[in-house]
Amino acid sequence: MSELHSHLRTRIVAAAGGLPLDVVAGLVLQPAKDPAFGDVALQCFALAKHRGQPPQQVASALAAALTPDAVLESATATGPFVNFRFRRAALAEHVVGGILHDRAPYGPMPPTGQCIVVDFSSPNIAKPFHMGHLRSTVIGAALCRLHRHLGATVHGINHLGDWGAQFGKLMTAFLRYGSDAELERDPMRHMFEVYVRYGKEAKADPGLDAESAEHYRRLESGEDNLERRLWKRLRDLSLKAFEGPYRRLGVTFDHVTGESFYEDKMAGALARVREAGILEESEGAEVVRLESLGIKEPCILRKSDDTSIYATRDLAAIFYRSATFRFDRALYVVGSEQKLHFRQLVGVLKRMGVPEAERIEHIDFGLILAKNAETGKWEKFATRGGNAIFLDEVLDEAVANVRRIIAEKNPDLEDRDAVAEQVGVSAIVFNDLKNSRIKDVKFDWEAMLNFEGESGPYVQYAVARLAGILRKADAEVRGAEGVDFAHLADAERVLLPLLEFGPALQRAAAQSEPSVLTGLMITIAGEIHAYLRDHHVLGAEPAVRRSRLALVAAARKVLKTGLGILGVAAPDRM
RNA sequence: GCGCCCGUAGCUCAGCUGGAGAGAGCACCGGAUUUCUAAUCCGGCGGUCGCAGGUUCGAGUCCUGCCGGGCGCGCCA
Numbered sequence: 262m263s264e265l266h267s268h269l270r271t272r273i274v275a276a277a278g279g280l281p282l283d284v285v286a287g288l289v290l291q292p293a294k295d296p297a298f299g300d301v302a303l304q305c306f307a308l309a310k311h312r313g314q315p316p317q318q319v320a321s322a323l324a325a326a327l328t329p330d331a332v333l334e335s336a337t338a339t340g341p342f343v344n345f346r347f348r349r350a351a352l353a354e355h356v357v358g359g360i361l362h363d364r365a366p367y368g369p370m371p372p373t374g375q376c377i378v379v380d381f382s383s384p385n386i387a388k389p390f391h392m393g394h395l396r397s398t399v400i401g402a403a404l405c406r407l408h409r410h411l412g413a414t415v416h417g418i419n420h421l422g423d424w425g426a427q428f429g430k431l432m433t434a435f436l437r438y439g440s441d442a443e444l445e446r447d448p449m450r451h452m453f454e455v456y457v458r459y460g461k462e463a464k465a466d467p468g469l470d471a472e473s474a475e476h477y478r479r480l481e482s483g484e485d486n487l488e489r490r491l492w493k494r495l496r497d498l499s500l501k502a503f504e505g506p507y508r509r510l511g512v513t514f515d516h517v518t519g520e521s522f523y524e525d526k527m528a529g530a531l532a533r534v535r536e537a538g539i540l541e542e543s544e545g546a547e548v549v550r551l552e553s554l555g556i557k558e559p560c561i562l563r564k565s566d567d568t569s570i571y572a573t574r575d576l577a578a579i580f581y582r583s584a585t586f587r588f589d590r591a592l593y594v595v596g597s598e599q600k601l602h603f604r605q606l607v608g609v610l611k612r613m614g615v616p617e618a619e620r621i622e623h624i625d626f627g628l629i630l631a632k633n634a635e636t637g638k639w640e641k642f643a644t645r646g647g648n649a650i651f652l653d654e655v656l657d658e659a660v661a662n663v664r665r666i667i668a669e670k671n672p673d674l675e676d677r678d679a680v681a682e683q684v685g686v687s688a689i690v691f692n693d694l695k696n697s698r699i700k701d702v703k704f705d706w707e708a709m710l711n712f713e714g715e716s717g718p719y720v721q722y723a724v725a726r727l728a729g730i731l732r733k734a735d736a737e738v739r740g741a742e743g744v745d746f747a748h749l750a751d752a753e754r755v756l757l758p759l760l761e762f763g764p765a766l767q768r769a770a771a772q773s774e775p776s777v778l779t780g781l782m783i784t785i786a787g788e789i790h791a792y793l794r795d796h797h798v799l800g801a802e803p804a805v806r807r808s809r810l811a812l813v814a815a816a817r818k819v820l821k822t823g824l825g826i827l828g829v830a831a832p833d834r835m
Numbered sequence: 836g837c838g839c840c841c842g843u844a845g846c847u848c849a850g851c852u853g854g855a856g857a858g859a860g861c862a863c864c865g866g867a868u869u870u871c872u873a874a875u876c877c878g879g880c881g882g883u884c885g886c887a888g889g890u891u892c893g894a895g896u897c898c899u900g901c902c903g904g905g906c907g908c909g910c911c912a
Binding site: 287289291292293294295298302304306316339340341342344383385422425426427430520543544545546548555556557558559560561563564565566568570571595596597598599600601602604625627628630638639641663666667669670671684695696697699700701703705707708711712713714715716718719721722723725726727729730731732733734764765768772776777780783784787790791793794795797798799800813834835 | 837838839840841846847848849851852854855856859860861867870871872873874875876877892893904905906907908909910911912
């Protein structure tokens with residue numbers, strides 16, 4: 262809550278007089294529905310209930326009691342609402358001054374002592390980095406940066422899919438259809454090709470799966486055998502190949518500990534479950550039954566062929582991370598198709614009675630759907646079917662599109678290639694973070710490459726325009742010193758969304774929902790675009806020009822900060 | 836079949852713990868540039884909030900049923 266809001270709250274509580282704590286907590290200030298009403302509004306329903314009076318009456322009494330002061334310009338009752346208007350100078354000074362002085366929430370918040378672990382991206386090795394991996398990667402990276410900004414200690418972990426029965430299959434595939442030369446030439450494509458071929462041939466020949474199971478068993482034996490050496494080679498090649506996409510996306514991890522990292526920790530995890538007395542034998546496998554928690558499907562922790570399964574590794578990871586980081590929250594940015602898996606994991610922890618059960622959160626998200634050209638319907642990408650779209654292809658296409666636009670609109674731009682890369686890549690990132698994460702993303706080339714309206718380039722363009730103005734004002738001071746904020750009385754449409762930056766960050770964090778921030782960025786960009794049309798900066802008289810420059814600097818800074826949290830670059834020229 | 840999620844304008848989506856005439860972008864139509872980047876701005880067109888009940892002073896938001904779509908449902912991850 263901003264100082265403006267807390268000042269207002271204090272006055273409201275004082276004016277209302279002698280309220281119980283729960284009623285005070287229920288006094289929520291919200292942005293006014295319409296700027297014509299005021300800046301912020303208080304709804305009087307809860308207060309009216311407490312008083313036993315009609316809301317309208319409570320509202321008018323409250324409005325009458327709240328006389329203007331240095332911050333508050335007016336309080337007016339409109340039906341059951343009281344609408345407040347801040348003094349323009351106070352609003353501008355708080356917002357613009359706060360931003361230019363890097364005060365929280367515009368600058369980083371002080372450390373909270375909270376520790377958050379974010380498990381994200383986690384691609385399966387030996388498969389190309391495709392669009393399906395993008396969501397977890399960009400949402401997870403955004404949440405990491407968001408929580409850091411809010412003062413938490415964050416551990417971003419890439420829980421690579423580098424272990425499991427799938428590698429038995431990959432080995433069978435490579436040993437049967439692969440070639441060393443091809444593997445060296447284009448490792449990811451080759452691994453993908455032999456894997457796809459395996460998928461087809463295994464349908465006709467069940468013997469392949471038996472062969473694969475044996476490879477996996479030998480891999481898990483712990484011996485330094487053919488399987489282990491091959492696995493290591495495929496893993497190294499994959500890690501190398503993943504560096505590309507991560508670099509382009511600007512994503513980094515604090516820990517790259519894939520599933521294989523827990524190879525020697527699974528036995529201990531399993532032992533803890535057994536000691537808790539909840540591990541049962543069932544059909545040759547070892548499972549934890551979860552019916553008592555309303556989950557019909559038991560959680561399998563040891564398969565009947567005595568090999569491990571991903572639940573075992575996830576459990577081992579939870580114990581390891583808990584002991585190592587002592588996390589308060591562990592966020593798993595994983596697609597919603599794994600919902601049951603995480604419910605089961607938490608279920609096992611609950612039955613064990615360990616506190617980690619309350620600290621695990623599955624941050625689920627929808628799939629990326631492709632439009633079927635023939636039927637016009639939206640369908641899931643099928644990795645094995647071969648219609649998977651590689652991330653690099655998408656990024657390249659976006660960058661090429663930006664290059665075309667630059668050639669047309671700003672042909673003299675310096676560093677054209679670098680800017681095109683930044684704008685193109687971040688258009689894709691922004692597009693992914695734009696919608697509620699739970700909804701499926703419809704992968705639509707046309708929409709994604711349209712940089713008009715609600716898009717990354719739209720926001721970036723605002724930054725570039727603002728930067729251009731500041732550049733031309735060059736020698737002038739850009740801090741808040743000596744600014745007469747009364748001159749920004751006409752900037753309320755920009756100032757009010759800027760005031761929402763803090764609440765938006767809080768809400769984005771509380772809901773693990775980057776789209777809250779994306780939406781605010783679009784709003785701020787839109788308002789500043791509109792403001793610049795009717796309010797010239799450089800041509801204004803000196804005192805006004807000085808104030809508007811401060812506003813321009815502030816808006817640019819907030820956009821840059823917000824985009825930075827989202828993982829979107831904000832070049833000063835484009 | 837069972838469980839979970841989604842269903843708001845032609846398309847893609849917002850709508851913050853239920854609260855002030857249901858908003859935006861795209862598309863379409865019409866305007867704005869002697870001046871700070873027109874990747875912009877301004878205006879217009881466009882909605883039985885899937886359907887039917889219910890709770891409430893008040894429901895796009897909560898509950899129940901139905902319809903449509905998606906995902907999941909024991910040894911893949």
